[in-house]
Amino acid sequence: MTSENVQSEYRRTALDHRLDSGNRTEVVASRGDELLVRAREVDEEYRTAVERYRRGAITAAEFARRLAVLGWRADRLSNETARLLERADGIPRDELRAAGLNVTALSVAVDRVRRIRGAGTRALVGPFTGTGGNVSVGVDGGVSVAVEREDGGRARELERSPDGDDALRVERSTALSAAREALSDADGRWVVVTHATDARAGVYVFAFRLESNASAGTAVASVDGSSGEVVAVEEVTAPRAGGPRGACAERVASLRAEMQASVRAAGNASERAAVEAAFRDRIRTVREECADAAVDPGVNRSAALAAASGALPEVAGEWTLAGSYLGPGPDAAYVFEFRLSSSVRFGVATVRVDAADGSVLEVEEEVTTETATVNRSTALATAREALSDPSTGEWDLAGSTSTAATYEFVFRLSAPDAEGTAVVVVDAGSGEVLDAEETVTDLDPGDGGEENGTEDPDEGGINRSEAVRIALEVLSDPPEGSWTVTGAELADGVYDVEFVLDAEAADGTATVRVDAETGTVRSVEENVTSSGGEIGPDRALEVARAALPTVDGEWIHAGTDLADGTYGVAFDLDSQTANGSAVVEVDAENGTVLDVDANVSAGAGLDAGEAESVARSALPTVDGTWTLVDSEETDGVFGFSFVPEAENATGQAEIGVDGATGEVVYNETTVTGDDDTLDADEAESVARSALPSLDAEWTLEASTFEDGVYEFTFGIDTDDVTGQAELGIDADTGDVVYNDTTVDG
Structure with a gap:
């Protein structure tokens, strides 16, 4: 068990103790506020990591490692929030608000970090915990993560923003084709497990299962309903493990894919949380059923599948296998789940086959008109x-x-x-x-x-x-x-x-x-x-927008949730200089603003090293280097002091760099010397021209530069003559300012 798991378990136990011994409303509000802060921290760190990688401030390996940690934290955070909201059931929202907790803001904040918990970020944990694998990441056209495991398995995800148009102009069949094309080529075929439509965002969501003898896999793809562009993909494939435990793992993976599709299509943050909680209960039940699975069936899976397929009802369309597992216990049975692929029908069927003799024990089927054919x-x-x-x-x-x-x-x-x-x-x-x-x-x-x-x-x-x-x-x-x-x-x-x-x-x-x-x-x-909101959602949006703080950027409406007579209106900040989000709660009865929870912070910004690089790029060129002698950060501005280390220049530079925008906000640089100033070689040539001409060559023994004057020491030592010379050359004028030369012989 990791330290994060221990902390999570400790928090859960501590929360139960506080609920049992203290004021329930105050305990939930205090805990919820803590989770809200943590959710915003994770979201901010994710945005910062993406922006820094996009600018080249961190390497791909550093970015991947950061995503792995953030995904882990986001998953723990989501679980703890779900448990808290379960315990908060029955407490009126106005009581929680009076105690300091904005439930809508918490739901929205936790919902934002949901994008960090995809298949790719979950798989990233392996390469950074010693289980091996190759990692690739990218941020062009959306954040993408891919992990190739040593066992041949693969996990990848892509996340980009829809175009903001909620119209469903693209037919579902066209969107399905686009979703299939976005999936990886595999030894088998991808069949649709379920599909849903997020009408509020204008997005189609499809869940797939890989039907293959060699590999097991699941995928979820989201397609923008107005443009037909694939905006999200989560895909996991692995060699088929076989045996009861492998079958159980496939069941869990299939449920997880259905959960991801259903969560993406849910209307708002509260609904998404409820859908996820319900699926997690189902997954937990499956894992409990599979915990002691260890049987040696007399009929192999292929024979059982053939028997199950033969027992399916004849309908217009094609039955495709959506999942299967071998149940535990002495009376073990294969359970096969099928989906009906048809232009106008949607169907599901479950067939149980005795693992000992291959007989069909039970067939349950339901065929209905497909809901998404006509919107x-x-x-x-x-x-x-x-x-x-x-x-x-x-x-x-x-x-x-x-x-x-x-x-x-x-x-x-x-x-x-x-x-x-x-x-x-x-x-x-x-x-x-x-x-x-x-x-x-x-x-x-x-x-x-x-x-x-x-x-x-x-x-x-x-x-x-x-x-x-x-x-x-x-x-x-x-x-x-x-x-x-x-x-x-x-x-x-x-x-x-x-x-x-x-x-x-x-x-x-x-x-x-x-x-x-x-x-x-x-x-x-x-x-x-x-009847749940006298003023209506449009008026609630208008009231909420008027209550937002003034910022450098634009507040973009991100969704409206109506619960317990209160509209929760969510916004994202679109700004070049800051990150931010806000949730405004509006009384659905009279339009009164109940709470404004705005969170605005500086953008991904520069660290001290990046700001120093910007400052150095603003320095003039000298024959030498600029040395940093002092630096400090005040009110988001990095200030740097430099001096030149050069033979032909003296001076000082004071440069300020805005940590949020990367702009140079002041530059006070003074340098003595210009393009006509002599460098060391030129000054040496002038000095040599002032030396007396002898049959032997003068040797340079020492040189210095101080107060704009080059100082040279020469010597000569032969059988016929010895001597020493000290000359000073003005770097600006090239004049010989002194010449002390002595020659003997």
Whole structure:
């Protein structure tokens, strides 16, 4: 067990103890705040590592090692947060907020580090813990990680941002083809295990399983629904281990792939956390079932698979193997899971085969219309086409439901002289209308009065259409949506005009009593209540954006979550100089800002060594080197002091570098000497020209440079003559400033 595991277990045990002995709300809030800080630290360190590698400040090996550590920390963090939220179940959010914990901010922060926990980063742990493997990383076109293990296994992942357009203009079949092309070539074929659509982000998500005799593998690929570009891939392959434990490992891998696909397609941070928690429970159960798996079957897997395939029902399409395992215990059985590949059908089947004699023990299958063949927008357009054209007014969508096989749309006729409802059922696989029912009632006097069991007013009074018009004029403007008339009954000379509020985030009814003789409004009764958010998500976004702090950059909307009567609106900071995120909680009832949790920090930035390199690049060239004599960091600016180590230059340089942007913010450099200044060789030549000419050659014995003057010492020693000379040469002018020469002989 690693130290991180020990710390995690210690935190869990300590948390349970504190919950049992202290104020539950305060304990959860305190622990949640700690997790929030850790999540933001991991996210910030990840961003910094990516940016530094992109700039070349760290090597590929250093980047990979950093990703391995961050992925490990992110996984522990996610597990601890899930346990905390389980223990927080039942505590109202307003109580946690009052205790200092923004639950939405915590969910969003932990959700952000989810991208660090992919197949590639998990596999990186091996090469850095002694199990071997080759690693490759990249940041061009998104962060990519690939690990080739010594046993022939491979893990890789790619993560890039979608284009921000949530429209699903690309057909699912086209997206599936793009996802398949992004997977590695393997000895076998990739079959779809499950698929989902993240409508909020406009992304298709597909989970695959590798069907091969030699290898086992799973993959998850996400495709942008507007551009058709693959924006994420997680893929793991390994040699098939065989035996019950190998089969169990494949079951876990398959569940993990389904989990990743479902999590990616979930609507918001809270939903993703819930989906992941549910899958982790299933994975834990499988691992427990497999813990003692050790049987010696009498029938091999191939024979059992043939028996299972023969027991599948005959349907239009093709059954493909999605997973298999050998159950533990003395009465062991192979369990094969199949998926149906069809243009309009989606099916699953599970077949159990006796491991001793190969007999089929049980077949469970479910075949339904595939939900993703026709999306909701297309089905709605088809349903509208099936409606009759009303003489006045128009059909408004009042609600919709969907199952695995159908979409059902309810419409209400909005017209001044008629009322009506319609229900249209559309096949989710073929897009055909399965059923359509309409009921329209004329509100004009005559037939309408007879149908309603009332009498029309005496001649000279108002008719129903006029009563509806008068009633609409006196109703108050709703917070959102519009009033739709549902009936206008005439009794005892008074129209009772009934309305219902057509709005996403509010429920409402109204009754207006109008005198049938004079058109006078006798009474108005309105009842409007919130149904999970009176102000609506658009207004919540507007309110949240206005509450954000002013920064150097732009706040980009990252998602909106509605829970417990509170909108949690998340933002990412798009800035050249900083990293940041924010979550604003807005009361869904009245639009009040409950909490603003903004986290803004300097960008990936420079360290001291990188800043020094920038400063050196701003120094002038001298005949020598610049030596750093002092440095300090103040308010994010690195300050450096240099002096030249050169024979022909003196001076000093003071340079400041912005740690966030890498820009030089000040440069005060003074250098004595210019391009006309002599260098050491030129000065020596001048000095030699001033020496007396002898039959022997003068030898340079010493030289120095001080205060702009080159000083040379020469000597000569032969059988005929000896001598010494000391000369000074002005580096700026080239003049001989002194010449002390002595010659004997």
